[in-house]
Amino acid sequence: MSWALPLFILLCLLAGALRRAPVYDAFLVGAKEGLNTAKAILPALIAMLCAIRGFEASGLMDGLCRLCAPALQFFRIPEETLPLMLMRPLSGSGALAMLKALLTAQGPDSRAGLVGSVMMGSSETVFYTCAVYLSAAQVKKSRYAVPCALLAWLAGSIAAGLLVP
Protein backbone atom coordinates (compact mmCIF):
# COMPACT_ATOMS: atom_id res chain seq x y z
CA MET A 1 0.00 0.00 0.00
CA SER A 2 3.04 2.26 0.20
CA TRP A 3 2.52 3.31 -3.44
CA ALA A 4 -1.10 4.38 -2.95
CA LEU A 5 -0.48 7.64 -1.11
CA PRO A 6 2.26 9.07 -3.37
CA LEU A 7 0.11 8.07 -6.34
CA PHE A 8 -2.89 9.92 -4.88
CA ILE A 9 -0.82 13.06 -4.24
CA LEU A 10 0.59 12.92 -7.76
CA LEU A 11 -2.92 12.47 -9.17
CA CYS A 12 -4.19 15.56 -7.33
CA LEU A 13 -1.27 17.67 -8.51
CA LEU A 14 -1.54 16.40 -12.09
CA ALA A 15 -5.31 16.94 -12.25
CA GLY A 16 -4.87 20.47 -10.93
CA ALA A 17 -2.03 21.31 -13.32
CA LEU A 18 -3.74 19.80 -16.38
CA ARG A 19 -7.05 21.59 -15.74
CA ARG A 20 -5.16 24.82 -15.04
CA ALA A 21 -6.56 25.09 -11.51
CA PRO A 22 -4.80 27.52 -9.14
CA VAL A 23 -3.06 24.62 -7.39
CA TYR A 24 -1.32 26.54 -4.61
CA ASP A 25 -4.28 28.76 -3.74
CA ALA A 26 -6.64 25.78 -3.82
CA PHE A 27 -4.36 23.90 -1.42
CA LEU A 28 -4.42 26.85 0.98
CA VAL A 29 -8.22 27.05 0.85
CA GLY A 30 -8.48 23.34 1.61
CA ALA A 31 -5.83 23.44 4.33
CA LYS A 32 -7.75 26.19 6.09
CA GLU A 33 -10.88 24.08 5.95
CA GLY A 34 -8.93 21.13 7.36
CA LEU A 35 -7.71 23.20 10.31
CA ASN A 36 -11.26 24.37 10.96
CA THR A 37 -12.32 20.71 11.05
CA ALA A 38 -9.75 19.97 13.74
CA LYS A 39 -11.10 22.90 15.74
CA ALA A 40 -14.71 21.79 15.24
CA ILE A 41 -14.12 18.25 16.51
CA LEU A 42 -12.13 19.29 19.62
CA PRO A 43 -14.95 19.75 22.19
CA ALA A 44 -16.69 16.48 21.34
CA LEU A 45 -13.38 14.62 21.26
CA ILE A 46 -12.44 15.92 24.72
CA ALA A 47 -15.86 15.04 26.17
CA MET A 48 -15.80 11.50 24.78
CA LEU A 49 -12.22 10.75 25.84
CA CYS A 50 -12.85 12.10 29.37
CA ALA A 51 -15.84 9.81 29.76
CA ILE A 52 -14.10 6.77 28.30
CA ARG A 53 -10.82 7.09 30.23
CA GLY A 54 -12.80 7.61 33.44
CA PHE A 55 -14.89 4.53 32.64
CA GLU A 56 -11.75 2.45 32.17
CA ALA A 57 -10.03 3.73 35.31
CA SER A 58 -13.10 3.03 37.47
CA GLY A 59 -12.84 -0.67 36.68
CA LEU A 60 -16.28 -0.70 35.05
CA MET A 61 -14.77 -1.70 31.69
CA ASP A 62 -13.35 -4.91 33.21
CA GLY A 63 -16.64 -5.58 34.96
CA LEU A 64 -18.54 -5.19 31.71
CA CYS A 65 -16.18 -7.66 30.02
CA ARG A 66 -16.75 -10.26 32.72
CA LEU A 67 -20.50 -9.71 32.48
CA CYS A 68 -20.63 -10.16 28.71
CA ALA A 69 -18.25 -13.09 28.41
CA PRO A 70 -20.75 -15.99 28.75
CA ALA A 71 -23.22 -14.54 26.23
CA LEU A 72 -20.54 -13.94 23.63
CA GLN A 73 -18.96 -17.34 23.96
CA PHE A 74 -22.16 -18.59 22.33
CA PHE A 75 -21.06 -16.79 19.15
CA ARG A 76 -17.56 -18.33 19.34
CA ILE A 77 -16.05 -15.00 20.37
CA PRO A 78 -12.92 -15.82 22.42
CA GLU A 79 -12.82 -14.34 25.91
CA GLU A 80 -9.43 -12.70 25.25
CA THR A 81 -10.90 -10.52 22.48
CA LEU A 82 -13.71 -9.10 24.66
CA PRO A 83 -11.89 -6.00 25.93
CA LEU A 84 -11.00 -5.19 22.32
CA MET A 85 -14.56 -5.73 21.17
CA LEU A 86 -15.99 -3.44 23.87
CA MET A 87 -13.31 -0.81 23.30
CA ARG A 88 -13.81 -0.78 19.51
CA PRO A 89 -16.84 1.58 19.42
CA LEU A 90 -15.44 3.82 22.19
CA SER A 91 -11.90 4.66 21.19
CA GLY A 92 -9.88 3.95 18.03
CA SER A 93 -6.46 4.40 19.62
CA GLY A 94 -7.58 2.40 22.67
CA ALA A 95 -8.76 -0.49 20.49
CA LEU A 96 -5.53 -0.40 18.49
CA ALA A 97 -3.49 -0.63 21.70
CA MET A 98 -5.64 -3.58 22.81
CA LEU A 99 -5.17 -5.35 19.48
CA LYS A 100 -1.39 -4.88 19.81
CA ALA A 101 -1.46 -6.36 23.30
CA LEU A 102 -3.69 -9.23 22.12
CA LEU A 103 -1.39 -10.08 19.19
CA THR A 104 1.63 -10.08 21.50
CA ALA A 105 -0.02 -12.15 24.24
CA GLN A 106 -1.89 -14.73 22.15
CA GLY A 107 0.12 -14.65 18.90
CA PRO A 108 -1.14 -13.13 15.64
CA ASP A 109 -2.03 -16.53 14.14
CA SER A 110 -3.92 -17.87 17.17
CA ARG A 111 -7.71 -17.95 16.91
CA ALA A 112 -8.05 -15.05 19.35
CA GLY A 113 -5.47 -13.09 17.36
CA LEU A 114 -7.36 -13.70 14.11
CA VAL A 115 -10.81 -12.88 15.56
CA GLY A 116 -9.41 -9.72 17.16
CA SER A 117 -7.84 -8.62 13.88
CA VAL A 118 -11.13 -9.09 12.02
CA MET A 119 -13.04 -7.27 14.79
CA MET A 120 -10.72 -4.32 14.55
CA GLY A 121 -11.43 -3.91 10.84
CA SER A 122 -15.13 -4.76 10.88
CA SER A 123 -16.28 -1.52 12.52
CA GLU A 124 -15.26 2.06 13.04
CA THR A 125 -15.17 4.03 16.29
CA VAL A 126 -18.95 4.48 16.62
CA PHE A 127 -19.03 7.04 19.44
CA TYR A 128 -16.19 9.10 18.03
CA THR A 129 -17.77 9.24 14.57
CA CYS A 130 -21.26 10.02 15.85
CA ALA A 131 -20.16 12.52 18.52
CA VAL A 132 -17.79 14.37 16.22
CA TYR A 133 -20.07 14.55 13.19
CA LEU A 134 -23.18 15.42 15.17
CA SER A 135 -21.56 18.12 17.28
CA ALA A 136 -19.80 19.69 14.29
CA ALA A 137 -23.13 19.77 12.43
CA GLN A 138 -24.83 21.07 15.61
CA VAL A 139 -27.36 18.25 15.59
CA LYS A 140 -28.92 17.56 19.00
CA LYS A 141 -31.60 15.06 18.04
CA SER A 142 -29.68 12.19 16.52
CA ARG A 143 -32.75 9.95 16.44
CA TYR A 144 -31.85 6.33 15.69
CA ALA A 145 -28.28 6.93 14.40
CA VAL A 146 -26.41 5.73 17.51
CA PRO A 147 -28.48 2.60 18.28
CA CYS A 148 -28.35 1.49 14.63
CA ALA A 149 -24.57 2.11 14.52
CA LEU A 150 -24.17 0.00 17.67
CA LEU A 151 -26.27 -2.74 16.13
CA ALA A 152 -23.94 -2.71 13.11
CA TRP A 153 -20.90 -2.97 15.43
CA LEU A 154 -22.46 -5.92 17.27
CA ALA A 155 -23.26 -7.68 13.98
CA GLY A 156 -19.70 -7.10 12.74
CA SER A 157 -18.19 -8.47 15.96
CA ILE A 158 -20.41 -11.56 15.91
CA ALA A 159 -19.55 -12.07 12.23
CA ALA A 160 -15.84 -11.92 13.21
CA GLY A 161 -16.40 -14.73 15.73
CA LEU A 162 -18.33 -16.87 13.27
CA LEU A 163 -16.15 -16.25 10.20
CA VAL A 164 -12.84 -17.30 11.75
CA PRO A 165 -12.65 -21.12 11.85
Next chain:
Amino acid sequence: MLQGIFLGLMGLSLVTGWARGQTDQVVSAMLAGAREGVETAFAAAGGFAFFCGLIEILRQAGAVRGLARRSAPFLQRLMGPSLPQDALEPITVNLTGNLLGLGNAATPAGIEAARRMARGDTATPALCLFLVINSSSVQLLPTTVVALRAAAGSSSPGAVVLPTLLATAVSTAVGILSCKLWEKLS
Protein backbone atom coordinates in the same frame (compact mmCIF):
# COMPACT_ATOMS: atom_id res chain seq x y z
CA MET B 1 -28.61 9.98 23.07
CA LEU B 2 -25.02 11.19 23.36
CA GLN B 3 -26.03 13.25 26.37
CA GLY B 4 -27.26 10.08 28.05
CA ILE B 5 -24.09 8.17 27.20
CA PHE B 6 -21.88 10.98 28.48
CA LEU B 7 -23.87 11.34 31.71
CA GLY B 8 -23.97 7.57 32.21
CA LEU B 9 -20.26 6.99 31.64
CA MET B 10 -19.10 9.96 33.74
CA GLY B 11 -21.59 9.40 36.57
CA LEU B 12 -21.11 5.64 36.83
CA SER B 13 -17.32 6.00 36.72
CA LEU B 14 -17.32 8.55 39.54
CA VAL B 15 -19.68 6.56 41.73
CA THR B 16 -17.80 3.31 41.15
CA GLY B 17 -14.47 5.03 41.73
CA TRP B 18 -15.77 6.47 44.98
CA ALA B 19 -17.16 3.12 46.13
CA ARG B 20 -13.80 1.45 45.47
CA GLY B 21 -11.83 4.30 47.00
CA GLN B 22 -10.27 5.18 43.68
CA THR B 23 -11.84 8.56 43.01
CA ASP B 24 -8.41 10.15 42.47
CA GLN B 25 -7.48 7.67 39.75
CA VAL B 26 -10.81 8.15 37.99
CA VAL B 27 -10.58 11.93 38.03
CA SER B 28 -6.97 11.96 36.86
CA ALA B 29 -7.91 9.52 34.07
CA MET B 30 -10.68 11.91 33.00
CA LEU B 31 -8.21 14.80 32.91
CA ALA B 32 -5.75 12.66 30.98
CA GLY B 33 -8.58 11.91 28.55
CA ALA B 34 -9.18 15.62 28.03
CA ARG B 35 -5.50 16.13 27.31
CA GLU B 36 -5.55 13.15 24.95
CA GLY B 37 -8.48 14.74 23.09
CA VAL B 38 -6.50 17.92 22.51
CA GLU B 39 -3.44 15.94 21.45
CA THR B 40 -5.50 13.80 19.07
CA ALA B 41 -7.11 16.81 17.43
CA PHE B 42 -3.76 18.59 17.08
CA ALA B 43 -2.11 15.46 15.71
CA ALA B 44 -4.95 15.09 13.20
CA ALA B 45 -4.96 18.78 12.22
CA GLY B 46 -1.91 18.46 9.98
CA GLY B 47 -3.37 15.44 8.21
CA PHE B 48 -6.76 17.16 7.82
CA ALA B 49 -5.11 20.27 6.34
CA PHE B 50 -2.92 18.20 4.02
CA PHE B 51 -5.73 16.05 2.60
CA CYS B 52 -8.27 18.87 2.46
CA GLY B 53 -5.70 20.90 0.51
CA LEU B 54 -5.19 18.10 -1.99
CA ILE B 55 -8.93 17.45 -2.32
CA GLU B 56 -9.59 21.15 -2.87
CA ILE B 57 -7.15 20.99 -5.80
CA LEU B 58 -9.12 18.03 -7.18
CA ARG B 59 -12.37 19.91 -6.60
CA GLN B 60 -11.21 23.04 -8.39
CA ALA B 61 -9.94 20.85 -11.24
CA GLY B 62 -13.54 19.57 -11.56
CA ALA B 63 -12.66 15.97 -10.69
CA VAL B 64 -14.89 15.76 -7.61
CA ARG B 65 -17.95 17.00 -9.46
CA GLY B 66 -17.50 14.27 -12.09
CA LEU B 67 -17.18 11.57 -9.45
CA ALA B 68 -20.18 12.92 -7.51
CA ARG B 69 -22.30 12.96 -10.66
CA ARG B 70 -21.46 9.35 -11.34
CA SER B 71 -22.24 8.20 -7.80
CA ALA B 72 -25.38 10.38 -7.49
CA PRO B 73 -27.97 7.83 -8.73
CA PHE B 74 -26.62 5.18 -6.35
CA LEU B 75 -26.47 7.56 -3.36
CA GLN B 76 -29.96 8.95 -4.01
CA ARG B 77 -31.38 5.48 -4.15
CA LEU B 78 -29.57 4.41 -0.99
CA MET B 79 -30.27 7.50 1.12
CA GLY B 80 -33.75 8.40 -0.05
CA PRO B 81 -35.58 11.67 -0.63
CA SER B 82 -34.18 13.49 2.43
CA LEU B 83 -30.74 13.69 0.77
CA PRO B 84 -30.04 17.30 -0.33
CA GLN B 85 -28.30 17.78 -3.69
CA ASP B 86 -25.49 19.89 -2.27
CA ALA B 87 -24.42 17.06 0.04
CA LEU B 88 -23.55 14.74 -2.85
CA GLU B 89 -20.00 16.09 -3.35
CA PRO B 90 -18.82 15.87 0.27
CA ILE B 91 -20.49 12.44 0.67
CA THR B 92 -18.66 11.15 -2.39
CA VAL B 93 -15.32 12.46 -1.08
CA ASN B 94 -16.02 11.00 2.36
CA LEU B 95 -16.99 7.54 1.12
CA THR B 96 -14.11 7.37 -1.36
CA GLY B 97 -11.67 8.37 1.39
CA ASN B 98 -13.14 5.74 3.72
CA LEU B 99 -13.02 3.01 1.08
CA LEU B 100 -9.32 3.72 0.55
CA GLY B 101 -8.66 3.93 4.30
CA LEU B 102 -7.71 7.64 4.25
CA GLY B 103 -9.49 8.61 7.47
CA ASN B 104 -7.94 12.07 7.61
CA ALA B 105 -9.23 12.79 4.11
CA ALA B 106 -12.70 11.46 4.90
CA THR B 107 -13.49 13.20 8.20
CA PRO B 108 -13.56 16.87 7.06
CA ALA B 109 -15.72 15.96 4.06
CA GLY B 110 -17.95 13.86 6.31
CA ILE B 111 -18.51 16.80 8.66
CA GLU B 112 -19.33 19.06 5.73
CA ALA B 113 -21.80 16.45 4.46
CA ALA B 114 -23.38 16.15 7.92
CA ARG B 115 -23.80 19.94 8.11
CA ARG B 116 -25.60 19.98 4.77
CA MET B 117 -27.84 17.04 5.65
CA ALA B 118 -28.96 18.31 9.06
CA ARG B 119 -32.31 20.07 9.32
CA GLY B 120 -31.90 22.51 12.19
CA ASP B 121 -30.89 20.49 15.24
CA THR B 122 -32.49 17.26 13.98
CA ALA B 123 -30.96 14.43 11.99
CA THR B 124 -32.71 13.46 8.74
CA PRO B 125 -33.05 9.82 7.65
CA ALA B 126 -30.22 10.45 5.16
CA LEU B 127 -27.96 11.79 7.93
CA CYS B 128 -28.72 8.83 10.20
CA LEU B 129 -27.88 6.42 7.40
CA PHE B 130 -24.71 8.35 6.59
CA LEU B 131 -23.57 8.21 10.23
CA VAL B 132 -24.26 4.48 10.43
CA ILE B 133 -22.32 3.79 7.21
CA ASN B 134 -19.42 5.85 8.53
CA SER B 135 -19.50 4.03 11.88
CA SER B 136 -19.64 0.55 10.41
CA SER B 137 -16.45 0.83 8.32
CA VAL B 138 -16.40 0.49 4.55
CA GLN B 139 -12.61 0.22 4.25
CA LEU B 140 -11.55 -2.18 1.48
CA LEU B 141 -8.13 -3.12 2.88
CA PRO B 142 -7.43 -3.18 6.64
CA THR B 143 -3.89 -1.86 6.13
CA THR B 144 -3.24 -0.90 9.76
CA VAL B 145 -4.28 -4.33 11.06
CA VAL B 146 -2.21 -6.16 8.43
CA ALA B 147 0.83 -4.03 9.31
CA LEU B 148 0.33 -4.72 13.03
CA ARG B 149 0.06 -8.45 12.37
CA ALA B 150 3.23 -8.41 10.27
CA ALA B 151 5.02 -6.52 13.05
CA ALA B 152 3.85 -9.15 15.57
CA GLY B 153 5.52 -11.87 13.47
CA SER B 154 2.48 -13.43 11.82
CA SER B 155 3.15 -16.15 9.25
CA SER B 156 0.35 -14.73 7.08
CA PRO B 157 -0.57 -11.16 8.02
CA GLY B 158 -3.02 -10.91 5.12
CA ALA B 159 -5.09 -13.93 6.21
CA VAL B 160 -7.61 -11.58 7.80
CA VAL B 161 -8.29 -9.49 4.70
CA LEU B 162 -11.14 -11.59 3.30
CA PRO B 163 -12.88 -12.30 6.66
CA THR B 164 -12.58 -8.61 7.52
CA LEU B 165 -14.19 -7.62 4.22
CA LEU B 166 -17.04 -10.07 4.88
CA ALA B 167 -17.51 -8.92 8.48
CA THR B 168 -17.51 -5.30 7.32
CA ALA B 169 -20.13 -6.13 4.71
CA VAL B 170 -22.25 -7.77 7.41
CA SER B 171 -21.95 -4.81 9.77
CA THR B 172 -22.70 -2.25 7.06
CA ALA B 173 -25.67 -4.25 5.76
CA VAL B 174 -27.12 -4.67 9.26
CA GLY B 175 -26.62 -0.94 9.88
CA ILE B 176 -28.39 0.08 6.67
CA LEU B 177 -31.25 -2.40 7.13
CA SER B 178 -31.84 -1.39 10.76
CA CYS B 179 -31.96 2.29 9.72
CA LYS B 180 -34.50 1.58 7.00
CA LEU B 181 -36.59 -0.55 9.33
CA TRP B 182 -36.49 2.00 12.17
CA GLU B 183 -37.48 4.74 9.74
CA LYS B 184 -40.42 2.69 8.53
CA LEU B 185 -41.61 1.83 12.04
CA SER B 186 -41.28 5.33 13.47
